[in-house]
Amino acid sequence: MKSSISLTHQVSVGSIVIGGGNPIRIQSMTDTPTEETEKTINQIKLLADAGSELVRVSVYNSEASFSVVEIKNKLVQSGYIVPIIGDFHYNGNKILQSNHECAVALDKYRINPGNVGRGSKHDVNFLEIIEVAKKFKKPIRIGVNWGSIDQQLLTNLMNDNAKDGNPLTSEQVLEKALIQSALFSANFAVSQGLPRDKIIVSCKTSSVNSLLSVYRSLRKQCSYPLHVGLTEAGMGTQGIVQSSVAIGILLSEGIGETIRVSVTPSSQSDRSQEVKIAQFIVQSLGKRNFSPKVVSCPGCGRTSSSYFQTLAEHVNQWLSLKFPIIKETYSGVENLTIAVMGCVVNGPGEGKQADIGISLPGNGEDPVAPVYILGKKHSTLKGDQIAEEFISIVENHIHEHFQKK
Secondary structure (H helix, E strand, O other): OOOOOOOOEEEEEOOOOOOOOOOOOEEOOOOOOOOHHHHHHHHHHHHHHOOEEEEEEEEEOOHHHHHHHHHHHHHHHHOOOOOOEEOOOOOOHHHHHHHHHHHHHEEEEOOOOOOOOOHHHHHHHHHHHHHHHOOOOEEEEEEEOOOOOHHHHHHHHHHHHHHHHOOOHHHHHHHHHHHHHHHHHHHHHHHHHOOOOEEEEEEEEOHHHHHHHHHHHHHHHOOEEEEOOOOOOOOOOOOOHHHHHHHHHHHHHHHHHHHHOOOOOOOOOOOOOOHHHHHHHHHOOOOOOOOEEEEEEEOOOOOOOOHHHHHHHHHHHHHHHHHHHHHHHHHOOOEEEEEOEEEEEEEHHHHHOEEEEOOOEOOOOOEEOOOOOOEEOOOOOOEOOOHHHHHHHHHHHHHHHOEEE
């Protein structure tokens, strides 16, 4: 399925450009109390170092808004130019109007239409945020979540649906409310003078099927860049799989200009996990490469030992440690493919298709490991130093085949 709108508006968020045919951008969010300045700065650096191109922080009171200014200044002083997005709920209009330094320091505002005010206050409060965005030429994201949808809008749609001779399901009505809330708010902002190229839209759900339905409909109805993510995806394997399926399907259909993976981190993992997952989703679809790809087999009864697993771990650990330095030194190295295979069945074939590949001996095979570079046999390794020798070959290949910056 292809989206009906081929090109979206282009929106600049600090140094990052979203939409308009530009690369898919990776976003993340801090979970530190924003007023705890040093903790928040350290987490932003962690996320940026992991590859997050935009970082969102919660701005929920005056203390947090004043911290935003200090956070941004210290990040710039440290050489971090990652755009910072302010996440506002309930009192965003008051915060932005009372602290213009915060409004200037932030690179984008995220507004949830369901949380800007009730009744007659809704449009007034929303417009106050728009006026600040216009004054300081800041882009906004109209971010609707089905857990905090505008209740009056939802009630009206539910009532109308009940009178319909062919009523929708309650979930379909909720999806309709998400889309209406987002597009009405975006178009209202435009009618009040905010340029279209200052608006990004999102409509997040925690259901994979609903997310697909909503975003397919959104793309048909608007040309705003879309921020895609499955909200509250869960922890561990569940969160990773559900996010990968939902975001992956939409990106494969050409829907989505920026993404965030909202997984619950375990107590043993850090916040950057969501960045890595997002990068793997984008890279697995061939949309953009962030780091070399390591192809490795799962193993079977033909593999003579667990050594292929150990070698694959060794290669991945080496890349994790060295790649940031290598990437700063050589151009295009993120496009490298390395294969680590466990026996003769697929080993030589995968090794030849990769830029560099090694095929370890399986049951009954000669105790040697042929190495292939760019489709041709390069050498044969054996003995106790295979891992070290293979890594050395990879390093030499990078040095010889990639141009220094």
